[in-house]
Amino acid sequence: MSFCAEVKNELTTIISSACCYKAEAFGMLLYGRAFGLSEISLMTELKSVAEHYSSCIRDLTGVTPTTECSKAGKYKVTIPNREDRIAILNYFGYTGKELSLRVNLSNLEQSNNDCCSRAFLRGAFLVCGSVTDPEKDYHIEMSVTKAKLCDDLLQIIDDIGLKSKKIIRNNSYVIYSKDAESVEDFIGTMGANNAFMTVMQTRAMKNIKNQINRRSNFESANMSRSIEAGLKQVALIEEVLKKIALDDITDDLAELCKLRLENPDISLDELGKMMKPELSRSAVSRRFKKLEKIAEEIKAK
Ligand SMILES: [Zn+2]
Structure with missing residues (x-):
């Protein structure tokens, strides 16, 4: 299993408090494949993520999504019924008629501290993020198709205190961090404690190896x-x-x-x-x- 899959599997096992659960589900929905009147859907290679997306929607709105698995092993979760899609949109404060989709911050402001923002980030990362194995490189990113949604996410990441940058790649807006400390902070902030430890240990081992190399040179x-x-x-x-x-x-x-x-x-x-x-x-x-x-x-x- 890839390191990225390990991180995501771990993230889906975190039990959110009531306020954070809504924020996390909101992150998954908004940054998934589609969130609108005509379609609400998610595509993922991970069963754990597909199931988590489904349970969040069901637990919070009472709507049961449909999940299909392709021969290539990709999971597609959809809400086939229009009335159900409207119920979900309304639950998060949308009508589906918005001209440009933005983050409805009221879904993240259920608590005085930034717990909900971190949960929202976790949800978004699960559906649009990826992270490289720290043995190979330090790189974490989230790829967003809509410019304004990317800027909103970047603002939230910035407010939490994480360091990241933005680039445009293949018609997508990519938020990324590529230094060891930021990748570590990112993973820790989302709550993946095991993965956080792995990155920290890898970093420590790399430092020791570098020191040994420098000394023998x-x-x-x-x-x-x-x-x-x-x-x-x-x-x-x-x-x-x-x-x-x-x-x-x-x-x-x-x-x-x-x-x-x-x-x-x-x-x-x-x-x-x-x-x-x-x-x-x-x-x-x-x-x-x-x-x-x-x-x-x-x-x-
Ligand atoms: Zn919260």
Whole structure:
């Protein structure tokens, strides 16, 4: 099952309080396939959503919708009887003769807090929304066919305090959010607590993985720096040894040169530990400085 289907299935199991139930049903009806005198309908691939839509209408208005399932597995819920459609429209404060459909806010103002707005958003998302699996990408959107209904929904989303944007795509008005935090907030606001936890955990895991990657990049950068330094020292030693025999260099320097020639790829720390007696990193570094000076003197001659 897709992540989106999981979210929607979870949303349909939320038991709304009386005020929110009306707002949620209203969201489903208004943003479903059609909400008017000639047609009230919903198309969905999810049985849970079709059933939820049906029960909301039946519980609130007493009208029993008709549900059909196509061979492709799509559910279509309709209200075949015109009188029933009028009853539903009237219940939510519409006549069906409105020139342009807008959100009747009185259906969302049954309570003093924004519980009904969140329920309305949940209803709308169930019928026109989609969300991408957070493992792949952070993206949540709602696609609306009517410009004014899109703007009304955007306003409600904004009033709740969620961040989202609008674009026009294929004759549809799309409200979307695509950063991790907004997707998380969106899902949490609609009340899908399990999905909310999933997004949060995925986000945390991704952060940890990023940190590990950054660290190992940093380590390999460090490693190549130390290999590069080692190779430069080998070149330096070879240059010096062209002019001066190893035996003619002071013992402490000679030992270091030998060890470096045998181990061109180890760090100064490791090199120091191989010396007898052991030397600190800075002591090793000082000896290479001495060697550089000798090389310079040779060049100057
Ligand atoms: Zn409410």
